[in-house]
Amino acid sequence: MAGLLNTAFPWECRDREDQAKASYNHPLRRTNQVLSEENMRLKRILRENGISWSPIAQAHMAQHNPALRRRTRSSMSSHELGCPSLPTEVILRILKFTMQSPHPIIDPLSRLIPENLSDKEKSRGNQIAIHFLATCRALHAEGTRYLWESNSFVFTTPESLRHFSQLSPEYRNKITHVKLRVIARYYDDQRRKHRLERGYHPDLKKDQLLNVRLRPKEPPLIRGGFRCYTWSQIADFLMALRAPYEPNYKDKNSPRPRLLPSLLLLRLDLVNFSETLLPFSGSELHEIASHELGCTLNELQITGMPFDDAGMKASAELSGMLKDEGLYLDGSATYIAHKKYLQNLSGKKWCARVVRAAKSKVHAADDDDSEESDDEDLLGHRHIHPRLGIMPPVPPEEGHPTSTRDQDKVIWKRVPISRESEERYWVQFSRAGGYEIAEPEWETDEEGLCPCCGEGHLSSSFLSYMMNDDDDFVDLD
Numbered sequence: 001m002a003g004l005l006n007t008a009f010p011w012e013c014r015d016r017e018d019q020a021k022a023s024y025n026h027p028l029r030r031t032n033q034v035l036s037e038e039n040m041r042l043k044r045i046l047r048e049n050g051i052s053w054s055p056i057a058q059a060h061m062a063q064h065n066p067a068l069r070r071r072t073r074s075s076m077s078s079h080e081l082g083c084p085s086l087p088t089e090v091i092l093r094i095l096k097f098t099m100q101s102p103h104p105i106i107d108p109l110s111r112l113i114p115e116n117l118s119d120k121e122k123s124r125g126n127q128i129a130i131h132f133l134a135t136c137r138a139l140h141a142e143g144t145r146y147l148w149e150s151n152s153f154v155f156t157t158p159e160s161l162r163h164f165s166q167l168s169p170e171y172r173n174k175i176t177h178v179k180l181r182v183i184a185r186y187y188d189d190q191r192r193k194h195r196l197e198r199g200y201h202p203d204l205k206k207d208q209l210l211n212v213r214l215r216p217k218e219p220p221l222i223r224g225g226f227r228c229y230t231w232s233q234i235a236d237f238l239m240a241l242r243a244p245y246e247p248n249y250k251d252k253n254s255p256r257p258r259l260l261p262s263l264l265l266l267r268l269d270l271v272n273f274s275e276t277l278l279p280f281s282g283s284e285l286h287e288i289a290s291h292e293l294g295c296t297l298n299e300l301q302i303t304g305m306p307f308d309d310a311g312m313k314a315s316a317e318l319s320g321m322l323k324d325e326g327l328y329l330d331g332s333a334t335y336i337a338h339k340k341y342l343q344n345l346s347g348k349k350w351c352a353r354v355v356r357a358a359k360s361k362v363h364a365a366d367d368d369d370s371e372e373s374d375d376e377d378l379l380g381h382r383h384i385h386p387r388l389g390i391m392p393p394v395p396p397e398e399g400h401p402t403s404t405r406d407q408d409k410v411i412w413k414r415v416p417i418s419r420e421s422e423e424r425y426w427v428q429f430s431r432a433g434g435y436e437i438a439e440p441e442w443e444t445d446e447e448g449l450c451p452c453c454g455e456g457h458l459s460s461s462f463l464s465y466m467m468n469d470d471d472d473f474v475d476l477d
Contacts (some may be wrong), residue, residue, distance in 0.1 A: 004266060008188075008192065008194070008225070008226040009226070009276070009277055009279070010059055010186060010225075010226045010227045010228035010277055010278070010279070011016070012227070012228060012230065012231055012232055012249055012278075012279050012281075012282065013223075013227045013228075013229065013231070013232070013461070014229060014232055014236075015185065015187055015215070015227075015229060017215065018185070018229075019136045027109065027110065027166070027330070028128070029131070046232045046280065056372070057131070068189075082090045090105060091139070092133065092142060092398040094291045095132055095139060095142060095143050095146060096150065096300055097133050098128060098129035098143075099128055099132070099143050099146040099150060099151075099164060099210050099286065100128070100149045100150040100151060101127035101128050101131070101151050101339060101357055102127065103121075103124060103127060104151070104152040104153060104154045104179060105127065105128075105151050105152070105154070105295040106121065106153075106155075106156065107152050107155060107156055107157070107159075108153055108164065108167075109160070109163050109164055109166055109167065110157075110159065110160035110163050113156060113157065114340065114341070115337075115339070115340050115341065116156040116157070116181065116183060116342065116344075117156075117341065117342060118335065118341060118342040118343065118344055120344070121342075122341070128151075131195070133147075143405055144171070144364065145171065147298040148167070148171035148174070148175070148221070148427075149171070149174055152177065152178070152179070153175070153178055153179070154178075154179040154180075154181055155178070155179070155180050155181065155237070156181045156183065158236035158239070158240050160236050160241040161180070161237060161240040161241070161259075164240075164259065165244035165259055169246065169257070171203075171262055172259060172260060173257065173260075174262060174263055175260050175263065176261060176262050176263060176264045176265065177263070177264065177265035177267075178260065178263060178265075178266060178267075179236050179265070179266075179268075179269065180266070180267070180268050181269045181271070181335075182230075182233055182237060182268060182269065182270050182271065182273075182357045183235070183271040183272060183335075183337050183342075184228060184229070184235070184271060184272040184273050184274075184278075184337070185213065185229040185230075186210050186211070186212045186213065186226070186227065186228050186229075186272075187212065187213050187214075187215050187226070187227045187228070187229070188212050188213075188214060188215065188226045188227070189214070189215050189217045189218070189224045190225075191214065192225075192226075193209060193212075193228065194209075194210040194212055194277070195207040195209055195210060196208045196210050196272060196274055196336070197274065197275065197276055199275065200272075200274070200275070200336065201332060201333045201336065201345045201348055202332075202346075203345050204336070208336060210272065210274075211272075211337060211338060211339045212226075228277070228278065228279075230273060230278055231278070231279075231280075231281035231282065231285050231314060232282070232284065232285075234268070234270075234281075234285060234314070234318075235281075235284045235285045235288055235289075237268075237286055238285075238288045238289060238292075238293055240259065241260060241263070241293060242258060242259065242292065243255060243256040243257055243258050243259065244256075244259055254261065258293075258296075263296070263297065264297060264298040264299065265297065265299045265300075266297055266299075266300055266301070266321070267302075267303075267357055268299075268300075268301070268302045268303070268318070269304060269334045269335065270302065270303060270304035270305055270333070270341065271304060271333065271334070271335045271336065271337045272336060272337045273304050273305065273306050273311070273333075274306065275306040275311065276308075276309060277311050278306060278308075278311075279310065280309070280310045280313055280451060281310065281313060285314065286316055286317045286320075286366065289317050289318050289320050289321050290317055290320030290321075291320075293321050294320050294321060294391075295320075295321070295324070295373045295391035296323070296325045297321045297322050297323065297326060298322070298323060298326055298327065298394045298395075299322075299326060299327045299328075299329070300313070300318065300319065300321060300322050300326065300327070300328050300329070301329040301331070301417065302328075302329070302330055302331070303330075303331040303332060303333055303334045303347070303348070304332070304333035304334065304335075305330060305332075315330070319355045320396075322355050322356075323391060323392065323393050323394045324355075324356045324357075324391070324393035324394065325356065325357050325393045325394045325396075325411060326354070326355050326356075326357075326393075326394050327352060327353075327354060327394075327413050327415070328352070328353050328354070328355050329350040329351070329352050329415070329416070330350065330351040330352075330353075331347055331349075331350050331351065331419045332345065333345050334351075334419070335348070335349060342418050347418075347419040347420075348417075348418050348419060349414060349418060349419070350415060350419060352415045352427065352429075352435075352436055353429065353433075353434040353435050353436070354363065354413060354415070354429045354431075354434045355434060356434075357429060357430075357431045357434045358431050358432055358434075374401060397412060397413065397414055399424050400412035400428075401426055403427075403461040405437075408431070409430065409431050410428045410429065410430060410431060410437065411428070411429050411431055412426055412428050412429075413426075413427055414426060414427075415427045448472050
């Protein structure tokens with residue numbers, strides 16, 4: 001009991017020092033600084049050798065001495081370059097092979113952070129022959145297209161995802177799936193130990209020390225103590241998916257497209273999200289997930305989500321990103337974060353459910369062309385999901401097996417056979433609860449035990465759970 005009384009619970013915030021560091025390491029600022037330093041070095045070399053860098057002087061020298069004119073590789077034939085020519089089809093096939101990585105590319109267009117990588121990821125080295133793009137303009141254009149179309153990407157910080165807006169919309173608009181690695185950060189202004197409970201993952205044999213960043217004590221009016229950057233970090237990742245400013249966008253009658261307008265599948269790997277420490281998420285996460293990015297995804301995969309009240313609330317808010325009849329996959333944690341690296345954790349089956357899969361009675365009334373029935377159902381059955389009619393649902397998947405149950409009471413989805421596999425198999429879900437129908441003798445439409453963990457869950461929507469029965473509400477008046 002004394003140990004529980006001495007436990008410090010964090011409060012959610014963004015760390016000012018991390019924000020200042022991210023601003024200092026912004027790619028454009030670093031690029032300008034590097035170019036400025038290189039320009040000064042070149043000018044010093046030219047000045048030491050008595051050479052002027054004025055364009056007028058260079059043109060005068062080239063006019064009097066044509067041998068000084070620079071010849072580019074594109075202006076020289078293959079024989080002059082000393083290499084044989086190859087058919088265009090062969091060159092493009094080689095280029096496509098060299099631009100495709102066997103593993104996801106981590107934090108493209110940004111500097112890698114070693115502590116956000118596993119030991120296996122650190123040992124991979126170069127995964128693509130990026131120098132092919134410097135050969136000529138034709139190979140640069142084709143290779144760039146291959147690079148962004150044939151690879152998958154992982155982002156470990158909100159800043160790296162935000163920097164991705166530097167990529168041309170021509171390539172960003174074709175990306176349909178992406179992974180976000182959200183590593184919880186903890187801060188404290190006192191030297192005390194905080195632990196991640198053993199129940200975080202079955203691979204752990206004992207409680208693990210959390211990597212807590214020490215911060216100096218602030219003046220008394222500034223709130224300090226033990227704090228975390230978790231749910232706000234997820235919100236920052238999702239905010240980075242907003243529409244970036246594009247000066248060349250000319251259509252004034254429609255809003256600018258999001259960072260990844262064709263995104264259909266999103267995976268969130270939550271790392272070090274404790275079940276016993278984290279506070280509830282704020283309104284910021286709900287605003288971005290359920291409104292700004294609401295009803296945009298066909299499938300959402302989340303690993304490492306805490307199975308407590310705070311985790312259930314965040315899960316319900318994040319499921320707002322899915323379209324009607326979208327697939328929500330919940331899995332065990334993929335990583336645990338140590339001080340200098342990430343440790344991979346085992347995991348197999350997903351816990352799958354379909355959100356907002358229930359067909360309301362409004363649909364049946366529309367089929368009978370009965371307006372009076374519509375009004376009666378809406379007034380007498382407030383817990384039934386109304387037909388939204390605003391955003392289109394997920395397109396139905398074709399080629400599924402035939403169910404022995406009523407076709408209007410089940411929905412078929414293709415689910416990955418394991419957490420890290422791309423192979424999928426057919427699974428039928430109950431439209432009433434949204435969960436998988438696993439047992440043949442389960443003939444009821446009510447929600448049963450989850451086939452993945454053997455426990456009962458809330459319904460597919462946190463709000464529908466709260467409003468499942470009108471009798472549960474007490475009139476305080």
